Amino acid sequence: MTKWLWIDASYNKNFRLEEEIASAFDLDPREVARVMCERNILGSTQIADDITLPHVELSHLRYQGIAWIKYDSSFALVLVIDKEKPSRSVVDKLGFILEEEHLKLMRQVNSQQMLEEVLKNAGR
Incomplete structure (x- = not known):
């Protein structure tokens, strides 16, 4: 199953990315923190x-997807993917988002509904 998630973290000074992602995708927050840290070590x-x-x-994720996190003056595009069986839909949506014109559009997203509208048009 796939999830597309929009979170406005700009108002929450205690926002913990790994906890929000773990909660939304039914994962262990320590495991999320560990794999995010390991990835950051690579570059x-x-x-x-x-x-x-x-x-x-x-491996063996129940949910895969993308979370778009809005901070005060920056954003995080969080990819949650099964490394054994990556979702084609998630990979395709990520490719769509990463095009410069779509990154500009993503910066304007200000709700869950708007995120879903943008991603619905991916691949058209």
């Missing part, structure tokens, strides 16, 4: 001046 996840692409790659 920067920065894809634009104001956007990072943290990865959560685990």
Whole structure:
């Protein structure tokens, strides 16, 4: 099953990315923190001046998807994917989002509904 998630973290100074992702995708927050840290050790996840692409790659996931997190002046595009059986839909949507014109559009997303509308048009 896939999930597309929008979170406005700009108002919450105590926001913990790994806890939010774990809760939304039914994962252990310690495991999420561990794999995100391991990925960051490999190199920067920065894809634009104001956007990072943290990865959560685990096996046997019940849910896969993308979370778009809005901070005060930056964003995180979190990829949650099964490393054994990656969702074609998630991979396709990620490819769509990563095009510069679509990153500009993503910066304007301000609700769950708007995120779903943008992603519904992916691949058209």
